[in-house]
Amino acid sequence: MDKKVLRNLSYGVYVVTSKDDDRNVGCIANSIMQVTSNPMTVAVSINHDNYTNSCIKKSEKLAISILKEDSDAKIIGEFGFKTSRDTDKFENISYSMVDDLAVIDDSCGYLICEVIDKMETDIHTVFLAKITNADGYTTNNPMTYKYYHEKLKGTSPKNAPTYQEESKAEDVSEKKVQRWRCKVCGYIYEGEELPSDFICPICGQPASEFERMD
Secondary structure, three states: OOHHHHHHOOOEOEEEEEEEOOEEEEEEEOOEEEEEEOOEEEEEEEEOOOHHHHHHHHHOEEEEEEOEOOOOOHHHHHHHOOOOOOOOOOOOOOEEEEOOEEEEOOOOEEEEEEEEEEEEOOOEEEEEEEEEEEEEOOOOOEOEHHHHHHOOOOOOOOOOOOOOOOOHHHHHOOOOOOEEEEOOOOOEEEOOOOOOOOEOOOOOOEHHHEEEEO
């Protein structure tokens, strides 16, 4: 079975935020879809292992910030490869509060949602949520998972619905240039040598956290 065919489905890249009592929490999601237009309703898939999942269940509210192609990649690094359980992901990210939920400023815009139902799968919760507020910041192209994967050379976090484990042999096939992989987020640097002062553009890890792909 060729699981890569699933990459032909259309996905965006979003920051889903909620509240842990008075604390802002959030994670990256790429499986969000509009279900109905009246009332405006979306479905949002969040892994059970994401701390944000339990916070959404408790607060019954969430916000969706729609990332754009030129959104700062560090947003994905903060929200996709760290946990809100013991990290303030918003510390170095510009955000605004709308209806008591944090939304990312460097985005296409946001949706404020109220959870009206949910469905449990083996590893994810699919939240059905009614949109109660929304606004757009820009007409810039929204980021798609395909763009993130091919242009930014990023990988899905292991908790993402679209995550697929790939062997190193698959990664380097038909590639003659030397490549280096970030051990945290999977970003791949191409070049004869990895500069000692290189910083991963996705998750901010130093060169010491990269491994050579033979």
